[in-house]
Amino acid sequence: MMASDILLLIISLSLAGSILYVMVLIMHLFFKNYIKSRWFYSMMKIAMIFFLFPSILIALLAWERFLSTTSNFINGADLSKAFFPSNTDTFGRHLQNSAIFIILLCIWLAGFIICYAAALFQELLLMHHLRSVSNECISLDVYNLCKSISDRYKINNHVSIYQSDVITSPFIVGIFGPTIFLPDKTFDLEVLDLILAHELWHYKSRDVLYKSVMAFISGLHWFNPIIYFFSISFSNYAEIACDEIVLDGCRKEKRLRYAEIIVNMINTNKETSVSVGMTDKQINFTKRRLYYIMHENTHSKKSAILLMITLFVFACPFSVFAAVSTTAYAQDIFINELLINQSEQEAQIPINSFMEHTETVTPAAVNTISGITPRGTNPIDLTLPETGRVTFNTLTLSKGTTVKFVIGADNTSDSFRCGIAQGLKSTYVSSSNGTVNHTFTIKETGDYTLYLEGKSSSEVHVSGMITIKE
Numbered sequence: 001m002m003a004s005d006i007l008l009l010i011i012s013l014s015l016a017g018s019i020l021y022v023m024v025l026i027m028h029l030f031f032k033n034y035i036k037s038r039w040f041y042s043m044m045k046i047a048m049i050f051f052l053f054p055s056i057l058i059a060l061l062a063w064e065r066f067l068s069t070t071s072n073f074i075n076g077a078d079l080s081k082a083f084f085p086s087n088t089d090t091f092g093r094h095l096q097n098s099a100i101f102i103i104l105l106c107i108w109l110a111g112f113i114i115c116y117a118a119a120l121f122q123e124l125l126l127m128h129h130l131r132s133v134s135n136e137c138i139s140l141d142v143y144n145l146c147k148s149i150s151d152r153y154k155i156n157n158h159v160s161i162y163q164s165d166v167i168t169s170p171f172i173v174g175i176f177g178p179t180i181f182l183p184d185k186t187f188d189l190e191v192l193d194l195i196l197a198h199e200l201w202h203y204k205s206r207d208v209l210y211k212s213v214m215a216f217i218s219g220l221h222w223f224n225p226i227i228y229f230f231s232i233s234f235s236n237y238a239e240i241a242c243d244e245i246v247l248d249g250c251r252k253e254k255r256l257r258y259a260e261i262i263v264n265m266i267n268t269n270k271e272t273s274v275s276v277g278m279t280d281k282q283i284n285f286t287k288r289r290l291y292y293i294m295h296e297n298t299h300s301k302k303s304a305i306l307l308m309i310t311l312f313v314f315a316c317p318f319s320v321f322a323a324v325s326t327t328a329y330a331q332d333i334f335i336n337e338l339l340i341n342q343s344e345q346e347a348q349i350p351i352n353s354f355m356e357h358t359e360t361v362t363p364a365a366v367n368t369i370s371g372i373t374p375r376g377t378n379p380i381d382l383t384l385p386e387t388g389r390v391t392f393n394t395l396t397l398s399k400g401t402t403v404k405f406v407i408g409a410d411n412t413s414d415s416f417r418c419g420i421a422q423g424l425k426s427t428y429v430s431s432s433n434g435t436v437n438h439t440f441t442i443k444e445t446g447d448y449t450l451y452l453e454g455k456s457s458s459e460v461h462v463s464g465m466i467t468i469k470e
Contacts, residue, residue: 007104010220017050018226021233037292041241044234045210051217051227108223116219123215127173134164134181142192146180149196153204169265172199175209183265194258197246205245207238236285240292247293259293262286354429354438369393372450375470380407381463384416384454391421391451398470401442403450407464409434415455416462420448430455436464 024043032040137143146159157178165184172180180199187195202208214231221227247255263286367385372378372392384390397403405418412434419428420440429438442448454460 007101007108010108013050013053014221014224014227017047017221017230018224020047020050021226021230025233037237037244038241041237044230044237047230048210048213048217048234051221051230052213111222112219115222116216119215119219130164130166130181131162133166134162135184137161137163137182141189142196145189145192146196146200149193149200153200155200155204157203159200159203170195170199172202172208174203175212178203178208190257191261194246194254194261198242201242201245202238205238205242207242210238211235236289240289243289243293252294255293259290262290262293354432354436356427356429356438356440359426359428360424367391372466373468375468377465377467379463379465380452382452382461384452384460384462386454386456386458389451389453391449392466394447394449395468397442397445397448397468399442399445401468401470402439403442403448404439404467404469405429405436405464406467407431407436407452407462409460409462413456414460414462416460417451417453417455419451419453421451422446422448426451428453 021044024040024047027043028040142161146161150156150159155178157176160177160179161182162179163182163184167181168183170180170182172178178200180196182195214234218227218231243258247258250258367390369382369390370393372395374395374397382390403420407416407418409416409431414431414434416431416436417428418431418436418438419426420442421427427440429436450466452462
């Protein structure tokens with residue numbers, strides 16, 4: 001897989017996820033009074049998958065690339081099948097792996113490592129400090145209440161509860177072993193029931209896992225400014241959906257008590273990036289959250305849900321198509337510019353800048369391939385052995401016929417020869433920086449054999465073309 005292909009994949013799916021995120025915001029604007037918030041949160045999870053796809057697809061494509069084999073053919077009038085190893089790309093891989101794409105890929109990778117590693121290190125450091133200044137809760141009433149809520153939510157894992165005087169807002173951490181941190185103060189059972197229900201539902205709905213994935217995605221798409229808004233919105237929808245579940249069917253008095261808890265804790269909240277807590281410092285979001293708490297959406301209209309799901313389902317493939325098409329178009333323009341520059345550079349190189357050599361000792365051919373036509377352009381894509389020639393079918397060429405080799409290897413350090421043999425006499429040129437761009441002129445009519453010969457310490461993959469003109 002080429003460097004430009006990886007960049008295309010990352011940017012395309014980043015755009016696709018961004019488009020879906022905008023779609024969710026638009027749908028929320030029109031359907032918020034008819035559909036419960038948990039539906040919008042579910043759509044945000046789907047959008048999150050699109051942001052996560054690059055890491056999955058790159059791994060799968062790299063693995064498939066490593067294992068797969070196919071058959072490649074040289075086309076011509078005298079075509080005969082020629083099979084080569086499949087772990088080779090077609091002519092043009094040098095362009096796609098050009099320095100600009102590799103540099104951009106390295107910049108993206110460095111940004112991902114720095115952003116994700118920094119967030120992870122900060123989180124681990126914070127949690128280590130928090131655990132060192134926290135004490136395990138020893139209140140039986142608290143644990144009995146927690147056990148009762150866990151049974152209600154069908155949570156089988158043991159839930160640890162710690163208290164600390166350095167936090168003012170409760171939150172939960174731990175994907176497999178959940179731990180709830182509470183402020184070091186006394187809560188009445190009604191308040192504690194709401195707090196524990198909120199935190200345990202976050203664990204039940206895997207919000208802690210989703211927040212950990214979101215930290216990874218934020219690093220993966222660090223170059224996309226929309227990802228930062230998406231991360232905030234994702235967390236906000238998680239909180240509103242959790243409030244909705246916890247308060248489902250509750251009376252206005254209990255909702256008011258719940259809102260008071262949030263207001264009392266809002267000013268000094270210390271929520272971490274991969275923890276999920278009751279409060280958030282965003283004033284506008286807090287106002288919106290309190291509105292949803294006090295104005296219960298008691299029903300979701302089936303027609304509105306069906307319409308929203310239908311629109312979102314259709315938006316998924318269209319967003320991917322739009323993102324991929326746009327990015328691929330930009331990639332094509334960029335590659336075409338590189339092709340033009342490359343062609344201009346090649347045009348400035350004299351055709352016979354490679355020195356011809358002659359030898360009379362002809363090595364035995366390791367492999368003979370049919371398919372070279374006596375006129376026109378013949379694409380080449382094959383692997384040369386360490387030593388020995390790969391020859392093509394014998395051609396009858398007239399005096400004055402030109403045979404142009406434009407061949408490139410994967411690495412500039414690879415060495416090989418391109419040549420023409422007539423009987424025991426061979427005329428060849430050696431590669432320079434892993435490439436050959438040379439034209440042979442036939443001096444007398446006769447039968448000739450074109451060949452490529454490896455001259456490296458290992459196999460050499462080459463691709464390019466041989467053009468014959470009379």
